Amino acid sequence: MNRTRPAVVLTILAVVLLGGCVDLPTNGPVVEVDGAEEQEAERASDFDPRPPQVGASRQEVVNGFLEAMMAWPISTRVAKEYLTDDAAEEWSPGSTVIYTELGTAREDGSTVSIRMGDAALLDESGGWRGVLTRDRSVLRFRLTVENGEFRIIDPMDALVVRTSWFQDRYRQASLFYFDPTAQVLVPEPVFVPVGGTFATTLVTALLAGPPARLRDVVSTFLPSGLSVGLSVVVSDGVAVLDLRGEAPRTSAAEAELMLAQLAATLRQDPSITALRVTLDGEELDLPGAETQYDVGAADEFDPTDTGSEGVLYGLRRGRLVVGGFGELDAVNGPFGRVAHDLASVAVSPGGRRVAAVTGDRRQALVGPLRAPREDGRGIEVLTDGTDLTRPTWDASGRLWLLDRGPGGARLLVSDDRSTVREVEVAGVTGTDARRILVSRDGTRLVALIGDADGDRLVAVRIVLSPLGRVEGAVDPTVIWSVRGSRATDVAWAGPAQVAVLTPTRPGELFELETVAADGATVGVDTLSTIVSGRVVGLAAEPWPETPIYAVARDGLIDISSSGDRVTTDIRARELDYAG
Numbered sequence: 001m002n003r004t005r006p007a008v009v010l011t012i013l014a015v016v017l018l019g020g021c022v023d024l025p026t027n028g029p030v031v032e033v034d035g036a037e038e039q040e041a042e043r044a045s046d047f048d049p050r051p052p053q054v055g056a057s058r059q060e061v062v063n064g065f066l067e068a069m070m071a072w073p074i075s076t077r078v079a080k081e082y083l084t085d086d087a088a089e090e091w092s093p094g095s096t097v098i099y100t101e102l103g104t105a106r107e108d109g110s111t112v113s114i115r116m117g118d119a120a121l122l123d124e125s126g127g128w129r130g131v132l133t134r135d136r137s138v139l140r141f142r143l144t145v146e147n148g149e150f151r152i153i154d155p156m157d158a159l160v161v162r163t164s165w166f167q168d169r170y171r172q173a174s175l176f177y178f179d180p181t182a183q184v185l186v187p188e189p190v191f192v193p194v195g196g197t198f199a200t201t202l203v204t205a206l207l208a209g210p211p212a213r214l215r216d217v218v219s220t221f222l223p224s225g226l227s228v229g230l231s232v233v234v235s236d237g238v239a240v241l242d243l244r245g246e247a248p249r250t251s252a253a254e255a256e257l258m259l260a261q262l263a264a265t266l267r268q269d270p271s272i273t274a275l276r277v278t279l280d281g282e283e284l285d286l287p288g289a290e291t292q293y294d295v296g297a298a299d300e301f302d303p304t305d306t307g308s309e310g311v312l313y314g315l316r317r318g319r320l321v322v323g324g325f326g327e328l329d330a331v332n333g334p335f336g337r338v339a340h341d342l343a344s345v346a347v348s349p350g351g352r353r354v355a356a357v358t359g360d361r362r363q364a365l366v367g368p369l370r371a372p373r374e375d376g377r378g379i380e381v382l383t384d385g386t387d388l389t390r391p392t393w394d395a396s397g398r399l400w401l402l403d404r405g406p407g408g409a410r411l412l413v414s415d416d417r418s419t420v421r422e423v424e425v426a427g428v429t430g431t432d433a434r435r436i437l438v439s440r441d442g443t444r445l446v447a448l449i450g451d452a453d454g455d456r457l458v459a460v461r462i463v464l465s466p467l468g469r470v471e472g473a474v475d476p477t478v479i480w481s482v483r484g485s486r487a488t489d490v491a492w493a494g495p496a497q498v499a500v501l502t503p504t505r506p507g508e509l510f511e512l513e514t515v516a517a518d519g520a521t522v523g524v525d526t527l528s529t530i531v532s533g534r535v536v537g538l539a540a541e542p543w544p545e546t547p548i549y550a551v552a553r554d555g556l557i558d559i560s561s562s563g564d565r566v567t568t569d570i571r572a573r574e575l576d577y578a579g
Contacts (some may be wrong), residue, residue, distance in 0.1 A: 003128055041374035044168045047072045051081045052151075059105045060142050061150045062112045064104070065141075069093075074193055084144060084151045094124040096160040096191075097132070098166045098332060098522060113425070114139045118163070120522060125175070126190030126210040128520035130477065136377040137232035161225040167523050169193055172516075174496070175206045176264035176298075180464045182398055184256060184303040184443045185264050186218050187495050189518050199239060199269050201280035206265050206423060213475060215462045217443050221257040223247040226279075232266075237273035238292055239266055255284040258300045262479050267295035298308055303395035303440035306578065309543040314572030315345055320354060320369075321572055322347075328572055333370040334378040340365075344390035347578045349440055355382070355391035355399055364388055364401055364420075383412060383420040389435055393579055394442035396468060402436045402447070409447070413470045427476025429460045435490055437498065438462070438486055439543055442579065445473060446498055448490050456481035457490065457498065458515050491540035492579065493548055497526075499540050499559075501550065510535045512550060512559055531557055541577035551575050 002474040023554045049068040052061060061082055069080035080088040084165045101117035116139060119132040139160065142153045153537045171194050174187035188210070192201045206227045210218050216362070226245040233240045237417035241262065250258070259275060266272050274292040277284045286293055299305050313322050318339030321328040329335035333354070341359035347355070347369060356365045363480040387404040401420070408430035414420045428436075428447040435448040457480040460473040485502055488510065493499035496517040504511050513528040539549040539556065556575075 007313055021212040034424070042067070043226070049078045049248070051078055053150065054149070056148050056150065058107060058112050061143060061152065062105065062114070062141050063157070065152060066114075066139075067161060070161050072169060072171055073195070073197075074197075076159075076181055082157060083154055083307050084146050084153055087151070087153055087155060091155055092157050093155075095129075095161045096122040096166075096257050097156070097158045098122070098124070098163045099137075099160070100163045103469055105436065108144050112141045112143065116160075119338040121158075122213055123213075124207070124521065125188070126192055127188065128191070128518045129277070130519055131521075134339065159322065162180060163522055166191075170523055170525050171193075171198075173202060173268045174522065175202065176261050177214075177220050178209055178257065178261070178301070179396075179443055180217075180219050181396070182221075182465050182466075183301070183468070183469045184441045185260065185298065185301045186443050187264075188214065188218065189516065189520065189524075191523060197231070198229060199234065199272065202265050202268070203228045203232055203262065206261065209468060214461070216396060216463045216471075216474065220261065221254055221262060223250075223345070230421055234269075234271055239269075239272045239275050241275060241277045242281075243277065243279050245280070245576065250279060250284060252285040252287070255310055256287055259284065259286070259293045260301050263293060263295040264301075267298070289454075300337060303349070303442070304542045305350040305546075306351075306395055306440075307576050308347075308349060309541065310546050310577070311351065312539065312577060313345065313347045314340055314575035316572040318342065320345060320347075322351075322369075331369055334367045340379075341564060343388075346391040346393060346576075348393040348399075351393045351577045353393075353397070355393065355401075357388045361388045362386065364391065366399070366414075382414060385410075386410075390574075392436055392438045394438050395440040396442050398438070398442055398468070400436060400438050400445065402433055404432075404434065409449075411436070411445075413472050415468060423470055423472065424576065425460055425473040425476075427460060427475075430457075433458075436571055437490060437492060437579075439492065439495065441495070442468075444496070446479070446490070446517065448487055450486060452479065454483040454485055455487045455502075457500065457515065459519070478518050479517060480515045488535065489537040491538040491548075491576070492526075492542045493540050494544070495542045497542075499527075501531075501538050503528070507534055510549070512538075527559070529559060530561065533557065536573075539576045541579055545578065 030451045048069050051341050053163040065082035098120050100118040103115035116137045119137040121132055123129050143150045144153050170191045171190055172189050174189050176185045179186050207222055211221050220325045229242045229244055274294050276292045307327055319330045320335035322331050323329050335354050343357045343359050345360050347358040350367055354367055356371050363384055364382045365379050366382045371378045385403040389402045392400050399414040403410040411425045412420050413423050415547050433447045433449045437446045443462050445462055446457055449456050449458055456478050458476055459479045460476045462473050463471040465471055488501045493500045493514045497514050502511050510531045512531055514526045517522045533552040535550045535552050537551045539551050548559040550559055
């Protein structure tokens with residue numbers, strides 16, 4: 001990850017316009033599965049729905065319309081035949097609704113109503129927007145007679161399909177945008193149909209720009225108004241993109257950021273190793289004298305690639321220790337040379353700075369991880385509080401603190417490395433939150449909140465200025481909840497996935513599950529497993545090659561592979577990776 005982008009980035013931000021809403025009217029939404037799952041989806045049976053039959057009743061027309069929306073390969077041609085001519089011309093199913101089952105159709109005059117079971121909405125970008133309320137789970141169709149046959153007047157502007165159909169044919173992947181500072185790439189999970197059009201659909205969605213709900217959260221360097229043409233052609237691992245449309249002249253710096261977005265998005269197709277991109281017939285300027293852009297070059301902007309992956313940190317007898325299994329040594333810095341009374345500690349991604357909370361939880365301290373001084377100095381009091389919990393960092397060096405006071409949770413942030421200020425976070429501020437996490441890209445915050453019924457995880461999106469100052473938070477969403485229990489620990493298990501550890505038999509059995517940071521519960525690759533032992537916490541980070549460990553009193557338990565216990569005398573608490 002590049003942490004010192006030149007000042008030209010701010011100039012680029014001033015002149016590059018954000019794209020419009022992603023609109024996939026006939027392609028629906030996008031998911032992350034392994035190769036076997038993708039091959040299975042590609043083998044999904046073709047379905048050519050029946051057109052309207054002569055003399056069909058109102059209910060038969062509605063049922064035929066619902067079936068026709070599940071044509072495969074995706075097509076709305078037959079579905080439009082169930083609509084009036086005017087409705088067919090205006091119908092634009094940009095979003096997607098999925099349901100497990102349909103209730104009994106009811107007729108009331110010229111209206112047919114059907115209730116959907118377990119209905120959920122995906123927006124125009126293919127992003128998960130959550131389960132629909134009971135009121136919004138009823139489909140209502142008004143019909144009229146046109147050319148002697150019943151036809152639908154006002155269809156919902158959405159593709160409405162069964163969950164089983166959706167899971168067989170869609171996968172979750174990510175569209176990659178930049179944070180507002182243009183320092184790091186931000187993955188946005190979306191659902192897309194798999195198969196031969198996978199790469200083309202991803203690029204089409206990326207070119208459409210961030211959806212409206214994210215325009216204050218992420219930015220794009222792909223100019224608006226571009227299209228990918230007929231398809232993305234892949235030959236010998238090289239994806240050839242012939243982008244068309246009126247676009248401003250692109251500088252080399254802008255081209256590099258555009259290519260990074262495209263490369264990070266397209267390398268989710270394992271057959272793609274490099275890109276060649278033309279803009280209105282002219283090849284984009286590539287860094288150096290290269291003729292194609294290696295998709296691995298996007299790693300420069302990957303906030304999970306910090307150089308400190310897999311390194312464990314913890315506290316032993318008041319000193320900060322660092323290392324691997326069974327080999328934790330005191331750090332050569334102010335938190336390692338002298339013992340301190342600390343309740344918790346967090347090391348910044350990249351391993352340069354440390355934030356710690358004192359044993360009485362009333363002060364937050366900061367200092368360098370390593371320093372040449374021999375007297376243990378270099379630690380400063382960052383702020384005072386009432387009941388501070390464990391700090392959390394992002395890869396750009398912003399530090400977040402949660403202070404639990406009589407009036408509920410207060411969110412504090414230090415985004416200039418010297419001062420702390422309170423930020424109002426809807427859905428979190430004033431609640432009984434007891435733990436927060438911030439994503440490495442700095443655009444997501446997740447809070448563990450408890451009440452009388454149990455625990456829940458609330459995710460919000462963080463709004464940053466082009467200079468990296470936290471401006472606020474938007475879009476609070478409950479992504480996980482449990483009744484009658486309290487989570488033991490939470491941690492990032494991926495760039496947009498959270499691991500939750502919950503006791504099922506305290507002190508003996510624990511459940512570890514991963515949940516999507518956007519709250520998606522269908523079509524996502526998640527983990528659920530039972531861990532035995534005296535587990536006290538989690539050690540996890542978003543780097544894909546770092547295993548998830550349950551931290552027990554007598555060692556570590558590898559969750560991400562065989563569940564083997566690493567029997568090592570760790571003799572440390574607060575054991576975790578950076579962040």
